[in-house]
Amino acid sequence: MTAGPALPCPKCRSALGEQSWHGTERGRCSSCGTDYEFIPFPALTASRPRAVPKSVLMAEHATCFYHAENQAEAVCESCGRFVCAICAVDFGGRRVCPPCIMAAKDKDTNAVSSRTLYGGIALTFAILPILFWPVTLLTSPAALGFVIYGWRKPGSLVGGGRARLVIAGLAAALQIVAWGLLFVRLITEE
Amino acid sequence: MARQPRPYKRLTRATSSLASYRSLWLAADHLLVVSSTGYSEEYRRILLKNIQAFFVTSSNRKTWWAASWAAIGAISGLVMIWAFVDGATPVFSAIFTIIAVTGLVWNHMLGPGCKVYVVTGVQTLQLPSIVRRRRAGQILARLEPLIKAAQEELAPPPVPPAPPAAEPPPLA
Numbered sequence: 575m576t577a578g579p580a581l582p583c584p585k586c587r588s589a590l591g592e593q594s595w596h597g598t599e600r601g602r603c604s605s606c607g608t609d610y611e612f613i614p615f616p617a618l619t620a621s622r623p624r625a626v627p628k629s630v631l632m633a634e635h636a637t638c639f640y641h642a643e644n645q646a647e648a649v650c651e652s653c654g655r656f657v658c659a660i661c662a663v664d665f666g667g668r669r670v671c672p673p674c675i676m677a678a679k680d681k682d683t684n685a686v687s688s689r690t691l692y693g694g695i696a697l698t699f700a701i702l703p704i705l706f707w708p709v710t711l712l713t714s715p716a717a718l719g720f721v722i723y724g725w726r727k728p729g730s731l732v733g734g735g736r737a738r739l740v741i742a743g744l745a746a747a748l749q750i751v752a753w754g755l756l757f758v759r760l761i762t763e764e
Numbered sequence: 765m766a767r768q769p770r771p772y773k774r775l776t777r778a779t780s781s782l783a784s785y786r787s788l789w790l791a792a793d794h795l796l797v798v799s800s801t802g803y804s805e806e807y808r809r810i811l812l813k814n815i816q817a818f819f820v821t822s823s824n825r826k827t828w829w830a831a832s833w834a835a836i837g838a839i840s841g842l843v844m845i846w847a848f849v850d851g852a853t854p855v856f857s858a859i860f861t862i863i864a865v866t867g868l869v870w871n872h873m874l875g876p877g878c879k880v881y882v883v884t885g886v887q888t889l890q891l892p893s894i895v896r897r898r899r900a901g902q903i904l905a906r907l908e909p910l911i912k913a914a915q916e917e918l919a920p921p922p923v924p925p926a927p928p929a930a931e932p933p934p935l936a
Binding site: 581582584585608609610611612613614615616617618620622683684686687688689690691694695698730731732733 | 770771772774796798804805806807809813814818820822879885888890912915918
């Protein structure tokens, strides 16, 4: 049996108290009466080694780029700066400094926090206005614009591809052609 | 050119909430909670090595869905019977009744509802796409060995078996 930290009840957030977590457990929150199943893992009771920086003792010691009082203990694998134990962060299998993580936020798939789905936007502009077809005169070029703009933008992290963009592009192109034919016919009839 | 393997494998189908869909995906070293509106997606990552525990609690999801389908089925069934009595052919109400009965059976087959929470050192986060107990069991059974493997260096070393007691010297 290993003692674990006091965890909050997932429902009422009141502390469940320090317990002996051992294997799969069942329990009941004394505050809200919620029954729960509990599946613990080694990280619950393990103590992780804390990053403790070393102070600069000699003038020859290389110092951290961000903390002049700390010894450099690693090199950022992204920008090459010397960093101390605090600034060297394990990120996607590499040791990098926090500013490089921030810089990678929009590019690195391990850091990106949101993505705009241009396929969904274009498809809405291409399909939904068909119900109120006169507005397609405006929305179909807009849909085509979103298709062109979004074609080279990164899409969803979890798939989807460009199928929506292709369908939206085809639908928008058809509507534009239809409007073109209608205008040609109106002009030639006059 | 060979296609790159996809980094994420789907763990749950998208579950809809008020204005978004949530789904859960598995990568080599983390879980990805995706919240999508159809126009944008937001991502939350939970590293397998940081997962301390899962909580599973019951929810009333099955009851609420059963009540909703039963209400729709009862209303459309009454309308259908009424139309029959009047000598009409109740096409729409029959369709609604069939849909409601199918939904009721489907909901029963999915099993009881649940909520799953993942505990890390800094937060307790609900996994909103896991809503049925049976599916939760399958997903957690799949995740358990992966999480344990990711936390291998944290696990306490196995206690070596006690050496066999030495034979006492024969008495002279």
